[in-house]
Amino acid sequence: MIFEQSKTLCKKGGAHSGKEVIMICVNPECDTRRLCCLACIDEFHRKHELISLYKFNDMLKVLTEQSLPETKSAIIASVSDF
Numbered sequence: 085m086i087f088e089q090s091k092t093l094c095k096k097g098g099a100h101s102g103k104e105v106i107m108i109c110v111n112p113e114c115d116t117r118r119l120c121c122l123a124c125i126d127e128f129h130r131k132h133e134l135i136s137l138y139k140f141n142d143m144l145k146v147l148t149e150q151s152l153p154e155t156k157s158a159i160i161a162s163v164s165d166f
């Protein structure tokens with residue numbers, strides 16, 4: 085799941101409405117890995133391990149980039165059969 089450059093807003097209402105999701109909770113005690121806005125962090129994820137959405141995106145990017153050379157060499161290998 086790759087997050088686009090566009091802002092992701094918190095889906096919880098009330099104090100959360102219109103707040104941008106900026107962090108992801110990776111605390112194992114949270115049943116699901118939660119997307120957090122500032123209000124979420126304040127309410128549900130105090131002292132939890134959080135990673136920023138930007139860092140998460142970078143991690144995904146690195147994974148995608150790492151998988152590319154394999155795909156490339158696979159294509160080259162299939163072409164060089166000729």
Ligand SMILES: [Zn+2]
Pocket residue numbers: 094095096100103120121122123124125
């Ligand atoms: Zn929220």
Ligand SMILES: [Zn+2]
Pocket residue numbers: 109110111114118128129132
């Ligand atoms: Zn949490």
